[in-house]
Amino acid sequence: MNWKLIDSASEKLSRGLAKGTSRRSLLAKVGGAASFAPFFPVLPVARAQDADVPLSNFARTAQTKDDTQCNYWRYCAIDGALCTCCGGGIHTCPPGTEASPTSWVGTCRNPEDGRSYLIAYRDCCGASMCQTDCHCDGTEREMPAYRPMADNEIIWCFGTKSMSYHCSTAALVGPV
Amino acid sequence: MHIKTSLRLASALLALALPGAAIAAQGRLPPPLEEEVSDVAVMGAPGPHRLMLAGGFGSGGAQIRDGEDGKLLGTVSLGGLANIAYSPDQSRIYVAETIWTKGNRGTRQDMISVYDGRTLNLQEEISLPGRVFMVPRRTNFSISTDGARAYMYNFDPSASVNVVDLASGDVHVVDIPGCAHAMAWGRTGFAVICGDGSIGSVDTAKALELTRSAAFFDAENDPLFEEAAIDPQAGKGVFLSYTGIIHEVSLGDAEQLAAWPIQEAAGLELARPDDLQLAWRPGGGVVSAWHHASNLLFVLMHPGEHWTQKEKGTQLWVVDLTTREVVERVPLKTPVTSVEVSQDAEPLLYLITEDGGLEVLNALDRSEKTSVSNVGSVVPVTPMP
Incomplete structure (x- = not known):
């Protein structure tokens, strides 16, 4: 059995899954941020790309x-x-x-x-x-x-x- | 000077300088020193102030020391990233270890090596189907209160616990999906911490199945330290979170009993899971030690932001778990990586400093007893009554 091939395929799958999961997490966070923006003005997601925030x-x-x-x-x-x-x-x-x-x-x-x-x-x-x-x-x-x-x-x-x-x-x- | 006087003086001086010559001169030669036979020492009777110091990478064997004076009594060999534990009566020392037939390669062999507690001679080896290979954590390997069973966490990379009958050598594997560690409680049980924020428990006298609590901690943002303080006799654990929330947990029925922040007990600002907030937080290797009889918890604390959970302690906080008060904040001259306490009525507190030293304090009044340098980057292990 070609284990290298299986390893390679599973790694690609894992990477795709990891990327997809992260994107979904980000979407969830952005969605959450939109919903709760009036209550929590400083959110981690907002901070990640704001150079002025510590x-x-x-x-x-x-x-x-x-x-x-x-x-x-x-x-x-x-x-x-x-x-x-x-x-x-x-x-x-x-x-x-x-x-x-x-x-x-x-x-x-x-x-x-x-x-x-x-x-x-x-x-x-x-x-x-x-x-x-x-x-x-x-x-x-x-x-x-x-x-x-x-x-x-x-x-x-x-x-x-x-x-x-x-x-x-x-x-x-x-x-x- | 007269010649006779000079001779008498010279003779007297010679006698002073060479007492043997003087004795020989008087015909009283002592018997010669006897030939010696090489032998091997046996350690004295066990006691609550025995201390084992076991390390990670390249730290040699486990040091068996007398906690009273820090003296080295013997050494037990350790394979790669080994875990070590005493039997409750200290008649045995169990080493869970991994070796390969050709050093860094060959056939992997996982086992519990059983040593006599006084001679330190190897008694037997019990094969394991595997064990976790990571920086040694004491909660990964434990012994039941009756000394009959050992529990060894395995991760390969699916999670399970080896339940080892120490008399027969039989091993049963219990899957613990999503969980880790193996903390003995009572005669037949062990508990695990789970990634969904719950605690799991197995009573091996019943079905080998995991019972899980409801989720009670925030594993994503404020996880529990894996080096929990356990009282196997009482079946209770004290778990600290990264921000310093003290979770008291009944291990047998996997139930959270109480949760309160350590900073509140000190009258200080609470630490939040916030990257930017400077606050007092627990941190280090073995971050806390619990003296069961007095119900005192000793915690290594440092000022820092969130995610500084491995930062060494600059203060030792003494927490009365009964009154929920921090009764003393002891400044530490050298930052401390790990803390442990003996379980007797005159308990000793053991501190491993960042420069590889051992400091021993009286746990009740925190007076200094002794210190030893160059014990290495080690984890302190004390006998569990």
């Missing part, structure tokens, strides 16, 4: 230039060693490791365009933990294990040949 703790200091720093904008909910410091890249696993087909997710704001994006944090697996000073622990909307898709303390090496954790990447899925 941002979250992470978003206030987030930058887009250096992806080896913990305040790089996509790292708002990452936890672990940064693959960008380990011979890999922002969505690239270092040599000799395997990219996990599974991930946890975060929603991070890009300070350059003011939009929020869905980020898939995929672990790179199969080698000993990367020895680096680039250890980060973003906690924005990070959830406990009973909300696993947003939990950054689980070793997300499901579906790889080895569960040995090496480092974490932050691949962009799309705007929410």
Whole structure:
């Protein structure tokens, strides 16, 4: 059986679902905002694209230039060693490791365009933990294990040949 | 100087400098030191002030320490991201661990390794069909109050709990869809926290099915910390939310008993699930500890905005759960990641600091007892009576 094909198809399905869900969530929020605007003048949805409104703790200091720093904008909910410091890249696993087909997710704001994006944090697996000073622990909307898709303390090496954790990447899925 | 006087003086000085020579000179040679035989130490009798310190990545084995003076008594080996627990009588130490036949690869093996509580010798290994592989949380592995069963949370990535008969080694798997953890209550039960804002409970003496409470917390915006404080004997849990709401829960019948904000108990502004509000909030690794007999809850608090749930504590709040008052706010010299308390009448409070130190306080008057440096980034585990 061609598992790669099935993995690829299911990933596409998941991505589509994730994007669709997010859009629907946004629609729901916008709808809610319209209904309740007279009662709650400052809503999170309104704030997301309003540069004059103060941002979250992470978003206030987030930058887009250096992806080896913990305040790089996509790292708002990452936890672990940064693959960008380990011979890999922002969505690239270092040599000799395997990219996990599974991930946890975060929603991070890009300070350059003011939009929020869905980020898939995929672990790179199969080698000993990367020895680096680039250890980060973003906690924005990070959830406990009973909300696993947003939990950054689980070793997300499901579906790889080895569960040995090496480092974490932050691949962009799309705007929410 | 006369020659004879000089000789006597020299002889006296030699005798002072070399007492053995003087004794030999007088014919009283002591017996030589005896040959030694290498042996292995056995720990003393267990007690409520035993403390286990277990870590995550690369932290070595679990340290068994005497909480009174912090002395290291022994070490138990830990496989990757292991969980550890005492049997109620401390005669056994259970390590839930995962190893691979070829180190970082090969066949995965999940097991509970059973060690004697005093010799620390391996007694047996009980195979598990799997276990969660994540930063160790104490609520993921627990022992029933009669010591007969262990509960191990598994996530692969569907959620279940392994119910392990520790005498026979039999394992029953209970699916817990949408939920996580495995917190023992009483002789036969365990509880879980669910992603829809409810608590689930299973009584293994009955059907292996999950009973769920009504949703009572906002999992999306104000989730509960997974490191809940549990009294297995009373079948009760104290769960803190990220904003500091204290939820008291009956685990057996999965029912919320009470909920009130910790800041109100201190006469301070409540924390809201608001990105921008600076307020006192709970945070850290093991964020709270509960001394059951006095009904005191010790909580690590820090000033911060919402989503700072892993921020270390700069104050320790002492909460009387009976009167719902914060009776003291103890400033912490070094920020603290985790807190635990012993369950005896003269309880000790254990603090793991951000620089990897252990500080031990008298839990009742918060006076300092001892401290140990370089214990590592560890989680404190105490015996459950």
